[in-house]
Amino acid sequence: MHAWEQIQQTIEYIEDHLEEEINIENLAQIASLSPFYYQRLFSRLVKKPVAEYIKLRRMAKATVTLLQKDKRIIDIALDLGFSSHEHFSRTFKDTFGMTPDEYRKNPVTLNRMTKPELLLHYLLIDEGVPLITDGIVLEINRQQLTEPICFCGMKVDMPVQFVDGLGTESGVDPLDTLWRNLHEQKESILKLSANNEEIGVAYPSQKEGCFSYFAGARSGQEEASCGYMKWELPPGKYVVCSFEAENFEALVMDALYKAQQYVYSIWIPKHELQTDVFCAERYASHSPETTNMELWMKIID
Numbered sequence: 001m002h003a004w005e006q007i008q009q010t011i012e013y014i015e016d017h018l019e020e021e022i023n024i025e026n027l028a029q030i031a032s033l034s035p036f037y038y039q040r041l042f043s044r045l046v047k048k049p050v051a052e053y054i055k056l057r058r059m060a061k062a063t064v065t066l067l068q069k070d071k072r073i074i075d076i077a078l079d080l081g082f083s084s085h086e087h088f089s090r091t092f093k094d095t096f097g098m099t100p101d102e103y104r105k106n107p108v109t110l111n112r113m114t115k116p117e118l119l120l121h122y123l124l125i126d127e128g129v130p131l132i133t134d135g136i137v138l139e140i141n142r143q144q145l146t147e148p149i150c151f152c153g154m155k156v157d158m159p160v161q162f163v164d165g166l167g168t169e170s171g172v173d174p175l176d177t178l179w180r181n182l183h184e185q186k187e188s189i190l191k192l193s194a195n196n197e198e199i200g201v202a203y204p205s206q207k208e209g210c211f212s213y214f215a216g217a218r219s220g221q222e223e224a225s226c227g228y229m230k231w232e233l234p235p236g237k238y239v240v241c242s243f244e245a246e247n248f249e250a251l252v253m254d255a256l257y258k259a260q261q262y263v264y265s266i267w268i269p270k271h272e273l274q275t276d277v278f279c280a281e282r283y284a285s286h287s288p289e290t291t292n293m294e295l296w297m298k299i300i301d
Contacts, residue, residue, distance in 0.1 A: 004118040006031040007045050010038075015115055018058050019079050024050060046116055056113035059095045062088075063112055066104050073100050109176035114254045120262040124270050136255045138243040140267055142299070149233040151198075152190055152224050153182055153216025157205045175200075175213060179286050182215045190225055192217045198286045201231055203278035215286070233280055237299040239268060244292035251291055256281065259295055274300040 010027045027050065028038035042050050058080045065076050077088030077100075092100045096110050103110070117134045125131045130139045156178050179200075186192050197218040205212040214231045224230045241263045245255040260279065268275060276298040283293045 002122070003041060004045060004122060006033065007042055008116075008118045010042070011046070011116055011118070014054055014057060018054070018061055019081060021081060022054055045118060045121075048113070053113065055091065056095065057115065059092060060112035060115075062092060062100065063096075063103070063110050066100055067107060069104065073104070076100070109173040109249075111173050112253070114257050117258055120258055121266060124266060134258075135246050135250065136243055136258060137245075138241065138255075138259055138262070140239065140241045140263065143238050143240045145233065145235045145238060148235055150219050151214075151216035151231045151233070152192065152219040152228055153199075153214055153231065154178065154228055155212050155214040155231075157207050157210040157212050159210055175215070178213065178215045182217065183287070186217055190217065190219070190228065192219055195285075198283045199231070199233070200281040200283070200286065201278050233296065234298065237301070239263065239273065239275065239297045239299060241267075241295040241297075242292065243295075246291070248288045248290050251293060252286075256293070256295075263295060263297065268297070276300060 010030050013027065013030055014022060024035050024039065027042075028035040031038050031041075033041065039050055042053075046053055048056070062076060062080060065071060065079075066073070073088070074085045077085050080088070082088040082091070089099050089101070092098075092103070096103065115134070117136075119133055123131070125138075125140065127141050128139065130137055132138075156174065158174065182198075186196070187194055199214075199216055199218070201214040201216075203212050203214075214229070216229075216231055219230075241259050243251075243255055243259050245251040264279075278298070280296040281293055282296055283290055
């Protein structure tokens with residue numbers, strides 16, 4: 001058994017026992033490693049200490065359970081292994097910047113620690129061959145774009161630490177606000193059809209320590225409306241990673257992150273390719289009904 005498989009076994013165990021007490025010695029035994037070496041290997045592969053990872057996964061589960069308003073917060077706290085309402089609330093606020101009660105009263109999209117699928121760091125799939133793992137269906141192909149495609153929308157600059165380790169930095173998702181604003185103004189101000197394809201693009205920012213993220217909808221060649229910007233998907237050869245997940249939240253959180261990590265860390269280097277500085281997320285619509293999308297990365301010849 002490979003080392004990553006031993007750690008993945010304990011990741012699955014943790015996921016199935018978040019409502020119980022989990023100790024390092026038991027996890028190390030499952031991995032057939034000493035507690036010392038297990039913790040070192042876990043931190044190396046998951047980019048988080050074991051205890052920190054368990055806490056963040058419990059917080060991730062809490063964001064879902066708190067939306068079930070028939071369950072009392074104290075019961076959720078106890079179910080997740082916290083000794084008191086106060087301890088749970090303090091941990092939740094330290095993680096997400098708001099209390100469980102504030103989140104329940106005003107639900108917002110929250111970034112949370114993604115459950116790693118270490119297989120995606122070691123398995124190389126062929127072009128056109130789907131990979132099914134942990135609720136995700138992923139496939140990679142190469143495509144040629146002969147004409148540029150124009151989009152109109154808006155952008156924000158994000159701190160690079162927005163992406164952290166093998167998951168996203170915990171807290172309120174600032175990109176959710178950007179997408180909401182786009183959808184509110186897509187027809188009324190941008191004069192674009194509600195059915196127009198949408199795109200999200202990450203690329204380097206001129207601000208130090210940040211990257212830019214553009215959210216837009218497909219448009220014509222005309223100039224952008226005042227206060228908005230154009231972004232063009234240029235012609236050329238592309239690596240296209242298409243994938244789907246069980247629901248929209250899983251698609252734009254866990255599946256998107258894992259797909260990006262797989263393509264950039266494994267697939268592109270193994271094929272000795274170089275790609276442009278941007279990564280484009282193409283959606284029929286960035287909306288709750290969507291369960292599939294594509295990542296487009298332009299190959300540099």
